[in-house]
Amino acid sequence: MSTPTKIYLDESEMPTHWYNVVADLPEPPPPPLHPGTHQPATGEDFAALFPKALIEQEMSAERYIDIPGEVLDVYRLWRPSPLFRAHRLEKLLDTPARIYYKYEGVSPAGSHKPNTAVPQVWYNAQEGIRKLTTETGAGQWGSSLAFACAQFGLECEVWQVAASFRAKPYRRTMMEIWGGAVHPSPSGLTEFGKQLLAQDPNHPGSLGIAISEAVGEAVEDPTVRYALGSVLNHVLLHQTIIGEEALLQLAKVGETPDVLVGCTGGGSNFGGLAFPFLREKLAGNMNPTIRCVEPAACPTLTKGEYRYDFGDTAGLTPLMKMHTLGASFIPEPIHAGGLRYHGMAPLVSHIYELGLVEAISIPQTECFEGALQFARTEGIVPAPEPTHAIAAAVREAMACKESGEEKVILTALCGHGHLDLAAYETFLSGKMVDLDLPDSAIQEAMQNVPQIEG
Amino acid sequence: MSTPTKIYLDESEMPTHWYNVVADLPEPPPPPLHPGTHQPATGEDFAALFPKALIEQEMSAERYIDIPGEVLDVYRLWRPSPLFRAHRLEKLLDTPARIYYKYEGVSPAGSHKPNTAVPQVWYNAQEGIRKLTTETGAGQWGSSLAFACAQFGLECEVWQVAASFRAKPYRRTMMEIWGGAVHPSPSGLTEFGKQLLAQDPNHPGSLGIAISEAVGEAVEDPTVRYALGSVLNHVLLHQTIIGEEALLQLAKVGETPDVLVGCTGGGSNFGGLAFPFLREKLAGNMNPTIRCVEPAACPTLTKGEYRYDFGDTAGLTPLMKMHTLGASFIPEPIHAGGLRYHGMAPLVSHIYELGLVEAISIPQTECFEGALQFARTEGIVPAPEPTHAIAAAVREAMACKESGEEKVILTALCGHGHLDLAAYETFLSGKMVDLDLPDSAIQEAMQNVPQIEG
Numbered sequence: 001m002s003t004p005t006k007i008y009l010d011e012s013e014m015p016t017h018w019y020n021v022v023a024d025l026p027e028p029p030p031p032p033l034h035p036g037t038h039q040p041a042t043g044e045d046f047a048a049l050f051p052k053a054l055i056e057q058e059m060s061a062e063r064y065i066d067i068p069g070e071v072l073d074v075y076r077l078w079r080p081s082p083l084f085r086a087h088r089l090e091k092l093l094d095t096p097a098r099i100y101y102k103y104e105g106v107s108p109a110g111s112h113k114p115n116t117a118v119p120q121v122w123y124n125a126q127e128g129i130r131k132l133t134t135e136t137g138a139g140q141w142g143s144s145l146a147f148a149c150a151q152f153g154l155e156c157e158v159w160q161v162a163a164s165f166r167a168k169p170y171r172r173t174m175m176e177i178w179g180g181a182v183h184p185s186p187s188g189l190t191e192f193g194k195q196l197l198a199q200d201p202n203h204p205g206s207l208g209i210a211i212s213e214a215v216g217e218a219v220e221d222p223t224v225r226y227a228l229g230s231v232l233n234h235v236l237l238h239q240t241i242i243g244e245e246a247l248l249q250l251a252k253v254g255e256t257p258d259v260l261v262g263c264t265g266g267g268s269n270f271g272g273l274a275f276p277f278l279r280e281k282l283a284g285n286m287n288p289t290i291r292c293v294e295p296a297a298c299p300t301l302t303k304g305e306y307r308y309d310f311g312d313t314a315g316l317t318p319l320m321k322m323h324t325l326g327a328s329f330i331p332e333p334i335h336a337g338g339l340r341y342h343g344m345a346p347l348v349s350h351i352y353e354l355g356l357v358e359a360i361s362i363p364q365t366e367c368f369e370g371a372l373q374f375a376r377t378e379g380i381v382p383a384p385e386p387t388h389a390i391a392a393a394v395r396e397a398m399a400c401k402e403s404g405e406e407k408v409i410l411t412a413l414c415g416h417g418h419l420d421l422a423a424y425e426t427f428l429s430g431k432m433v434d435l436d437l438p439d440s441a442i443q444e445a446m447q448n449v450p451q452i453e454g
Numbered sequence: 455m456s457t458p459t460k461i462y463l464d465e466s467e468m469p470t471h472w473y474n475v476v477a478d479l480p481e482p483p484p485p486p487l488h489p490g491t492h493q494p495a496t497g498e499d500f501a502a503l504f505p506k507a508l509i510e511q512e513m514s515a516e517r518y519i520d521i522p523g524e525v526l527d528v529y530r531l532w533r534p535s536p537l538f539r540a541h542r543l544e545k546l547l548d549t550p551a552r553i554y555y556k557y558e559g560v561s562p563a564g565s566h567k568p569n570t571a572v573p574q575v576w577y578n579a580q581e582g583i584r585k586l587t588t589e590t591g592a593g594q595w596g597s598s599l600a601f602a603c604a605q606f607g608l609e610c611e612v613w614q615v616a617a618s619f620r621a622k623p624y625r626r627t628m629m630e631i632w633g634g635a636v637h638p639s640p641s642g643l644t645e646f647g648k649q650l651l652a653q654d655p656n657h658p659g660s661l662g663i664a665i666s667e668a669v670g671e672a673v674e675d676p677t678v679r680y681a682l683g684s685v686l687n688h689v690l691l692h693q694t695i696i697g698e699e700a701l702l703q704l705a706k707v708g709e710t711p712d713v714l715v716g717c718t719g720g721g722s723n724f725g726g727l728a729f730p731f732l733r734e735k736l737a738g739n740m741n742p743t744i745r746c747v748e749p750a751a752c753p754t755l756t757k758g759e760y761r762y763d764f765g766d767t768a769g770l771t772p773l774m775k776m777h778t779l780g781a782s783f784i785p786e787p788i789h790a791g792g793l794r795y796h797g798m799a800p801l802v803s804h805i806y807e808l809g810l811v812e813a814i815s816i817p818q819t820e821c822f823e824g825a826l827q828f829a830r831t832e833g834i835v836p837a838p839e840p841t842h843a844i845a846a847a848v849r850e851a852m853a854c855k856e857s858g859e860e861k862v863i864l865t866a867l868c869g870h871g872h873l874d875l876a877a878y879e880t881f882l883s884g885k886m887v888d889l890d891l892p893d894s895a896i897q898e899a900m901q902n903v904p905q906i907e908g
Contacts, residue, residue, distance in 0.1 A: 379562030
């Protein structure tokens, strides 16, 4: 085996900038709109939600943005993250393809989410903010924000989708270990939550609802701001350190990818890995096929419409032009909780519309079959979200076996599944099913999306 | 910060031998005895349990033993493991001490256990063995053996202490992901298990009982062998790659430890880190204080007697001279399941008797207080077992703050706590207590230990 199993970078080689793909796109992405006036949103429209520095990043067209030194100090707790060559999986599949995966599960919270949680907290701390509120589903994002708040001494208050809050008490414990306060959503703490609980005291909640509650709480107090774990430009920006590192690591072993696959929920893991490679593709330095992989039960890119919609259920956020299944769409309770979002990052949606990336959807049983092959060879038990990327990589590797092509496949293993083992239990006991998503469910939700030109 | 946060070794720098401390001790450890004749056990007495190669290692006095190439290939999935400088914890404690921790939670199973599971399975595979049986408590060892068996195509059958089997279903799922079959112990599958279930259908089980069941199953079939996850010489041998790597890593930053602390249950994590440093100490190359840290509820070294005792409850294993609380001793249900063993590795016990290492015990609430300080600064949520080592490191660092000494403290963070979050929930909710261990409980168990000269 000439390539090592793990390709590391020294801490001194860690990138010191994030990459803003907006600078290199053939046309700029459509702007967000004010939810009331439907006019392009200004920085002030975001001022109650986010600190100035993050709003600037959200709207920036600068190609590179420096990572602050104190953020780099925290990143060093787990970054640079390793790039693995999947020697043992390749052997099992008997494929001539070479599979590489960038592993983000080495972060304290176990996923890529701290890459943006840490700078978000730091910028808020610089502007004197006392507390951050946020939503979380399975808990990956909430625990990442709690970890980051612990690093810079901010309070952290998390609304967790009630169904997950009840089903996954251990993610809540993890948030509390790092000092976070966690509420089930809908909660009795906000007006919107109270309304929903009055309708159904056992309301299971959704990400859209939890966002509404966390946003509602933040806008009422000038020392409190809100933090979002995906979707927005500045979040995808912070995640690009994944792709920047992967570029350096592949260069160390003299490889360029022929195919890059990443799972997409809100789009930040995918954007984080893919955008630096897209830059190189646009510059003519390499020519990888870049492919989004989404769950068949929440097929935002492959079945959603590209139009303006709200980021949350209550309609508090600015309107964003994105692929959406409708802000009122409640996806099936698949195990990949992090991919159950009605929309797709505006930047990923835009790039998809420009034809720069492809998209496919995969049903969850195929994903867990791939995950089992992966765990029994590579060892790591993947989170349910990246099992989609693994299944896509396995498809590609098997196609190479058919064709004899020695393609280089790159993917992101964006987190471990140590807190998602109930999903594996369901799969191993034969109880996991692939539910058909009727087009009528999407059509119904789309009827609630506001009619906006453009 | 001049020292990096993480000190890595390249895969090409990974040690290719294990270190056998027996070669350098001023006197050899007392031999194990045959359980029937009480005469020194021969290799044949172990032949029904272990493959020849491991029995040779168990009895070897060779200083270095080569690590087979296929074992190194699997080690590379996570090794060399990182050595961290705890910059952020030091800052919180405001100590002049420099704290380093070797992190073994990067392995697929999340602890140091795969370091020995992988070679044990490989040697069994070389001798044509079809299946391995073992016991597990919290599940760290059982999942490590299942992972290793998946790598070399062996079957794996695990008896898990019934109380843990019921309380921690996710560790069982992890074993099943890697293809292991898991039974609660006592089980209806062995005669000994049936007897105990007849007495109490809800028997909580113990490690000693689970060992008896797994051993009983192995000795009946020549294609089946047993694997033990701690205590024995060959297990401690395999773990020495931890200390060998740590020596190389500290040398890279020009440091030698003044104090080395490690948690001790069966002794393999401690021996793995400490023995290579003990070699350097005996050779006069450095002079660290080396200290075992055990739970106050299971104080094998600090309160147990040094005498011959069985490794299991049913009395099937050879007699080993070790610090013991009595093979029938059932420790309090502390959260550090991996430290709840009645005995201590014969090698660690011998070295302790020779005065080469010290020992202290720490109650679990102090351990979890240290763990919370650690998680909120260093990020990683530690397993309950290494919280003992962390608490000891914090004690040492605070003593340095008093004295102004700039000591170098080295410890092993032998696993993460992702599957042990219920323990943190108990601690955070204020429900964790430190139970007094009455001397009478130890005295009672010691009455059952056989009376043997020497």
